[in-house]
Amino acid sequence: MRLTFKGGVHPPYRKYTSENPIKEIGIPEEVIIPLSQHTGAPAKPLVDRGASVYRGTKIGELQGFISANVHSPTSGKVKRVFEWPHPVALKSLPAIIIEPDGEDTLDENIKEDADYLNASPQEIVERVKEAGIVGMGGAAFPTHVKLSPPKEKPIDTLIINGAECEPYLTADDRLMREHADEIIQGAYLILKAVGAKRGVIAIEDNKPEAIEVMERAVRDFPDFEVAVMKTKYPEGAEKQLIWALTRRQVPSGGLPMDVGALVQNVGTSRAVYHAVRYRMPLIERVTTLTGGALANPGNYLVRIGTKVEDFLKMAGGLAEEPVKAIMGGPMMGIAQYTLDVPILKGTSGVLLMTAREVELPRERDCIRCGRCVEVCPMFLYPTRMAYLIKNKRFEEAREIGVLDCIECGSCSYVCPARIPLVQYFKYAKAELRLLAQKA
């Protein structure tokens, strides 16, 4: 029996690129570094037009408790600090625009620490914070904040998330197969930073090679084990993963640390290794570029700040005209209105879909089939919440749990009436935020 959660769906996985090794992509002619690539306050720019920057130079300083530094992914000159289309906000936000010089000169402050495995917890957290690391599975929550739980909330279990339950995406699968030793070392450093007793690397059973490689890698780390999870969406959702592995329910409105757990994506874990060992900031990541429209779908090591347009050109261009461009996976990803948007720290995939792959849903009235109730991994009541929200009864929707929605999209996916349920819940959350501000 594979470990799993209750509810969920089985979308077609379409992991076309799982056999494509990670390929490094070149340096684009222009780099866009948004100051807000993470949950929380945007970074404050440290450079202005004309400034020289190098690979790894800090160009934006975190502001406030939940925020993250941003760095230049290559050497060159700052062209300007200006608003640019943002792939998550879906509007233009301040960004630092850099013209690379092609030399890719490393910032001289970035030096290896040979004794990195003996770094103290404080040093680990400090280096992670300095490196601007955020959750790379998509949520982009600043990692140093997750690594600094208050004393009254001790963490005993660290979960390294290699579930990769989103269809199409294979970046984490490839990372585990090709860089298992770096992931496990990063995981060890995280375990040390928070003082957890046990580490679990969770992988869905549709990735047998990754499971094998990781199982070999954990042999040298007695605190760690590999957990094989059932392939089901959203297996990699934080609360669902914690429950599947520990049978602890993160309380409504609470955080994983409330039940002594910490979840980090495998890519984040590797970034922590680079930050602690080499003091290398998060300036590149592995992203799956896939979908029917691409000539060469694959997994690419791409500099953060590369525009999607340049990314796909450098990766071999288009085979067909896409009708939909998605940042992230097909279940939770965000449809883009322009390919000028840059790759962010949290961009796990770019999906360019053709007309054949895309269904344009036509909403009908709910027939109360109950499928949304059956699949909701948070055990919510999607159809009732949508009904209340349509009638602007936001407070009642809150009472039955709309704020607990993790926006995984399982309900919308199964709805035979094609009601955009998740969209209603996002809308209600925004309305409730506004109401709370007014109050």
Place this chain on the structure above:
Amino acid sequence: MSGNSLYLTPSPHIFARENIRGIMWRTVASLVPPLLAGIYFFGLRALLLTAVTVATALLTEYLFLLLRKKDTSAVSDGSAVITGILLALILPPRFPLYAAAIGSFFAIAFGKQIFGGLGNNIFNPALLGRAFLMAAFPVESTVYPPPIRSIFGLDVITQATPLTAMKFSHIKTPYINLLIGNTGGSMGETSALLIILGGLYLIYKKYVDWRLPLSYIGTVFVLGGIFWLINPQKYPDPLFHILAGGLMLGAFYMITDMVTSPVTPKGRVIYGIGAGIFVIIIRLFGGYPEGVMFSILLMNSVRPWIDRLIVPKRFGEVRK
């Protein structure tokens, strides 16, 4: 490429293949075997009756969509066809065709479209149509012909349906006849076996939550059994209760109507138990021999209340 040719729809960007149309038409397909059995037992007149109710249902649906200025392509979603077939299955096979057409019109017009069409109706349209015909054509509604054919040379009961025979004359129809449909009654009342098969298919396809038929039939069985144990001379045994009459059709095709039954698993169990209690009350103490239709219509009316009160316990919920 030009950015303005990109679709901007919210996530998710992929969907399960199943949609309303698929659900409805596959439900229609599952009704074909009992329908064919009905035609075998009662002749082509039964087919004609079905043709009339289905055609009237489709025509009424189309007219109302047109009048309400809605997308008329919804007429082909299969839901009106289901209502037409179900109505034919619960009418006496020789029911006057013009009256059947009136009933079918009533089912779609006042049972469904007037509430806002598919998804918005409170009552099961076919059952509402049947109830209307019972009031408007009381004589025609209760004359049941015997089947024109019999299988295995078994005796067939004439005139009275098994439930009527039981209720008013204490004559019991053999179980085997009830199971294969070799009895008097409406088409859908008669073939328990094929209806169970169709129902199992619907459960397999997850169009039907097993909780609904199980809680409904289970309640009738248990409650009927209690009365039978109290007085076996007066009350029929529980097996007879579940095989005779329209209980099987009701349990697999009526109480399970998605639109008019509750959404939550717990709500569905409550609903099934409630309807089961009504069946026994009506069959044993009411004026009618059969209680399936009213049991479901009665529960239809409390369905919105069940759906509002039964809220699933959330993940990580802290109950105050």
